[in-house]
Amino acid sequence: MTSRKGLLPGINADWLSDTLYALGWSTVKKLPESAAVLLGRQIADLTWKRRGKGIQRLEANLARVVPDASPERLAELSRAGMRSYMRYWMESFRLPAWSKERIRNGFDPEDVHHLTDGLASDRGVILALPHMGNYDLAGVWVTTKLNTPFTTVAQRLEPASVYDRFVAYREGLGMEVLPHTGGAAFGTLARRLRAGGLVCLVADRDLSSSGIPVTFFGEETKMPAGPAMLALQTGAMLLPVTLWYDDGPVMRGRVHPEIEVPQAGTRTEKAARMTQSLADVFASGIADHPEDWHMLQRLWLADLEPRAPEVRATGTETAA
Numbered sequence: 001m002t003s004r005k006g007l008l009p010g011i012n013a014d015w016l017s018d019t020l021y022a023l024g025w026s027t028v029k030k031l032p033e034s035a036a037v038l039l040g041r042q043i044a045d046l047t048w049k050r051r052g053k054g055i056q057r058l059e060a061n062l063a064r065v066v067p068d069a070s071p072e073r074l075a076e077l078s079r080a081g082m083r084s085y086m087r088y089w090m091e092s093f094r095l096p097a098w099s100k101e102r103i104r105n106g107f108d109p110e111d112v113h114h115l116t117d118g119l120a121s122d123r124g125v126i127l128a129l130p131h132m133g134n135y136d137l138a139g140v141w142v143t144t145k146l147n148t149p150f151t152t153v154a155q156r157l158e159p160a161s162v163y164d165r166f167v168a169y170r171e172g173l174g175m176e177v178l179p180h181t182g183g184a185a186f187g188t189l190a191r192r193l194r195a196g197g198l199v200c201l202v203a204d205r206d207l208s209s210s211g212i213p214v215t216f217f218g219e220e221t222k223m224p225a226g227p228a229m230l231a232l233q234t235g236a237m238l239l240p241v242t243l244w245y246d247d248g249p250v251m252r253g254r255v256h257p258e259i260e261v262p263q264a265g266t267r268t269e270k271a272a273r274m275t276q277s278l279a280d281v282f283a284s285g286i287a288d289h290p291e292d293w294h295m296l297q298r299l300w301l302a303d304l305e306p307r308a309p310e311v312r313a314t315g316t317e318t319a320a
Helices: 013-030 033-050 053-065 071-097 100-105 113-120 135-145 160-172 183-194 226-234 267-288
Strands: 107-110 125-129 150-154 175-179 198-202 212-216 219-223 237-245 251-255
Touching: 013 071, 013 160, 033 053, 033 071, 053 071, 071 135, 071 160, 100 135, 107 135, 113 125, 113 237, 113 251, 125 226, 135 150, 135 175, 135 198, 135 237, 135 251, 150 160, 150 183, 160 175, 175 183, 183 198, 183 226, 198 226, 212 267, 219 267, 226 237, 226 267, 237 267
Parallel strands: 107 251, 125 198, 125 237, 150 175, 150 198
Antiparallel strands: 212 219, 237 251
């Protein structure tokens, strides 16, 4: 999310963004669940019908995921994708008001034994996720159902007041949130893992100079180096996670088997192979549930402007 002023005469866009988020957390969470679901769907459909840049980018991204899809099928997927995305927001605004029972029953992951066994081993565990489903819900499920705190990283936002709201919101759900400040954040994450703790990171997009090149749905892009480098540095388990919705009120998910450290190669080569393996798991999960992949930004290198990589501009660079 970037700061844009002058969108409305006499109105500061930073103030407007902060106000809208404040209204979301203060008002939506008070709605009956059925009303919140209906509101989210109405907003999603209205946004989809306007065919803005985000919808066009979502369809372009989905065209890579489902290469044989007709234009009509891509339109259906993008509409379902916006409904999934708005469900994420409606749930996230309401999470602070959910009871512990509602949280425990709101997420039903498969193969969660990979996570619980890893935590029991005291090696430390890194959960790496793509932008799928609702990782805030998955995170509060971990802190509530498994009674396990974890640490994550938040990309700084403009205005700062919106970033502060995101941090306060996630900390209120039981997460430790670190600012994305490079080496300082990495060092703290490494310490948490060496102590046998849990770290959760969204890891399907990093177009900066530090991102690791991967092949994703047959084309080149970059993904964050952090998950693989943390596993190499600390000996922690690296577990991919994918999330999706079905037609019911419960979010689904899967904890995938550990991505192990390769036996041979330099540190850089090992990190590259591990990150490619992570990308392959993400691709499999996204292909199964493309409508629940909330990627409304440029991702593949072929889509970038020649002059510079795109700066990440989302408030959701954290994970559950």
